[in-house]
Amino acid sequence: MDNRSIGLLDSGLGGLTVLEKIADRMPEENTVFIADQARLPYGDRPDAEIKLFTRQLVDFLLAKDVKVIIFACNTATAIAMEDMRSEIEVPIIGVIQSGSLAASRVTKNRKIGVISTQATAKSHAYQREIAQRLENDVEVLEVPTPKLVPLIEGDEELLADNPALKESIAPIVNSDIDTLILGCTHYPLIEKQIEQNLADDVLIIDPANQVANYTQALLEQRDLLTDSKEVTREYYTTGDAAHFSAVVSKLLGANITAGHAVVD
Numbered sequence: 001m002d003n004r005s006i007g008l009l010d011s012g013l014g015g016l017t018v019l020e021k022i023a024d025r026m027p028e029e030n031t032v033f034i035a036d037q038a039r040l041p042y043g044d045r046p047d048a049e050i051k052l053f054t055r056q057l058v059d060f061l062l063a064k065d066v067k068v069i070i071f072a073c074n075t076a077t078a079i080a081m082e083d084m085r086s087e088i089e090v091p092i093i094g095v096i097q098s099g100s101l102a103a104s105r106v107t108k109n110r111k112i113g114v115i116s117t118q119a120t121a122k123s124h125a126y127q128r129e130i131a132q133r134l135e136n137d138v139e140v141l142e143v144p145t146p147k148l149v150p151l152i153e154g155d156e157e158l159l160a161d162n163p164a165l166k167e168s169i170a171p172i173v174n175s176d177i178d179t180l181i182l183g184c185t186h187y188p189l190i191e192k193q194i195e196q197n198l199a200d201d202v203l204i205i206d207p208a209n210q211v212a213n214y215t216q217a218l219l220e221q222r223d224l225l226t227d228s229k230e231v232t233r234e235y236y237t238t239g240d241a242a243h244f245s246a247v248v249s250k251l252l253g254a255n256i257t258a259g260h261a262v263v264d
């Protein structure tokens with residue numbers, strides 16, 4: 001048994017979509033979540049910067065004495081996870097293997113689409129993971145959609161007929177994929193709007209479901225599940241803590257007070 005927290009990191013609100021699945025699956029586990037909103041978006045940045053920022057978030061979580069770290073960010077998973085895994089002892093769980101596994105299981109025509117940040121698309125991390133699972137007998141259409149994260153983090157509600165959304169996902173809409181991976185953790189926040197633009201038979205995959213399965217299995221195997229009766233949930237942002245608290249409270253339907261984090 002281990003009563004330390006599960007740590008989660010993202011550049012912004014997207015990581016909350018992973019946190020929600022973790023909390024649904026393991027409601028008794030303590031969590032610490034950090035969002036690097038001061039430096040968002042990560043997806044347009046050079047790899048070296050993404051690695052540096054991710055390392056700083058990892059250090060913040062290690063200082064909170066977490067027992068496992070979930071990269072609730074595809075960009076950090078694609079660019080920084082391999083290096084970080086070799087540097088720290090605490091296990092790191094990413095989102096790309098999980099998303100690839102889930103999509104590989106359900107695709108029938110072996111044509112899978114992935115929408116993601118520029119950095120994730122450029123890394124071809126999804127392409128590699130899926131090709132391994134389906135023995136290359138698969139087409140992976142990786143589409144960068146960099147306009148979406150700033151819109152999702154903005155204060156305006158994003159509607160299904162938003163021109164930037166339509167333009168971003170046009171290559172997916174005009175393709176014959178049967179499965180679409182939401183390859184950025186922000187995108188489940190607009191899943192309905194995306195779905196409204198797709199043909200009815202396209203299945204949408206949110207990797208977070210499989211991440212929750214995997215995290216639970218890992219904690220069980222390593223005897224790291226908690227037996228504490230009191231749950232603590234901590235939220236931090238490098239940005240404006242009052243604004244973040246209000247947005248998170250609305251998204252999660254609870255009264256949340258986030259702290260301000262300094263990570264550099």
Ligand code: DGL
Pocket residue numbers: 010011012014015040041042043044072073074075076117120149183184185186
């Ligand atoms: N939510 C992040 C992801 O899953 C990154 C968004 C960004 O900062 O560009 O890739």
